[in-house]
Amino acid sequence: MFSLISNLLPNKVVQGLTAAYFKVATLKSLGFRNNHSSQINVSLPNMKVTVLPALSDNYMYLITDETTKQAAIVDPVAPNTVLEAVENEKVNLTKVLTTHHHWDHAGGNEELLKKSKHPLEVFGGDHRIGALTNKIGDGDKFKIGEIDVECLFTPCHTTGHICYYLTDSTGQSAVFTGDTLFIGGCGRFFEGTADQMYTALIEKLAKLPDETLVFCGHEYTEQNLKFARHVEKENRDIVKAIEEAEQKRAKGIPTVPSTIGNEKKINPFMRVMMGTVQRHASCSDAVSTMKNIRKEKDSFKA
Numbered sequence: 001m002f003s004l005i006s007n008l009l010p011n012k013v014v015q016g017l018t019a020a021y022f023k024v025a026t027l028k029s030l031g032f033r034n035n036h037s038s039q040i041n042v043s044l045p046n047m048k049v050t051v052l053p054a055l056s057d058n059y060m061y062l063i064t065d066e067t068t069k070q071a072a073i074v075d076p077v078a079p080n081t082v083l084e085a086v087e088n089e090k091v092n093l094t095k096v097l098t099t100h101h102h103w104d105h106a107g108g109n110e111e112l113l114k115k116s117k118h119p120l121e122v123f124g125g126d127h128r129i130g131a132l133t134n135k136i137g138d139g140d141k142f143k144i145g146e147i148d149v150e151c152l153f154t155p156c157h158t159t160g161h162i163c164y165y166l167t168d169s170t171g172q173s174a175v176f177t178g179d180t181l182f183i184g185g186c187g188r189f190f191e192g193t194a195d196q197m198y199t200a201l202i203e204k205l206a207k208l209p210d211e212t213l214v215f216c217g218h219e220y221t222e223q224n225l226k227f228a229r230h231v232e233k234e235n236r237d238i239v240k241a242i243e244e245a246e247q248k249r250a251k252g253i254p255t256v257p258s259t260i261g262n263e264k265k266i267n268p269f270m271r272v273m274m275g276t277v278q279r280h281a282s283c284s285d286a287v288s289t290m291k292n293i294r295k296e297k298d299s300f301k302a
Contacts, residue, residue: 048064
């Protein structure tokens, strides 16, 4: 059912990753199945992430601890797809990690709990999240089998947004960023401020190890990178990222994952301290730059 696609992710996965970091990436041969992308598996030494496309551009993520086969699902908006993946992967689903309360992320929680063969814990940072059992905050920790999970409170897109930072038993890491950090972009400031997004992106996420894999909530990469090129026309890393994203999307392949290190090179919202970005925004400080380029992005048309 699966075939090796090591050539589908640039530079053995994404820019900045070494071949040793990735064991295998696989593409599901069943095709798009009326979703926007094919399913892929991304394997670290002791952690596997099954990328599950949903709706028109959402991503859900089935996280498996390879040692214990304990698993968690991030933002299960399409419960039937989740349960099919659980059966195919032969894992024991025990946890739901909800990034925020919006229906396209949390809207499947209740149905998943009803259909699951086993009880599930539902984690989240907002009481508006359906079926919530475990209210969490910044710095809270728990485990998925032997995988360590740390909760990063990143309010702005919503007041209760949580990113989940995972580290496997070998020290390899991944972060699930919902609608806070996208590849080449960030979420709209629906319930927060530029100061909060600066804290989330620069003071928290940017401080994670550069090799940390980034799994975001939506397939917005091509549009985000067009805006990034608009902001920094001479940034060759952005030009290269656009080419790679276009190649993947032409084949129906997800552009996730990125890495924290790569986002520091291509994402204007993680580069608000840079003179090139500040000059574009006509600002001299990072927070004002964050505010101005997000406002510009809200109405940007490539």
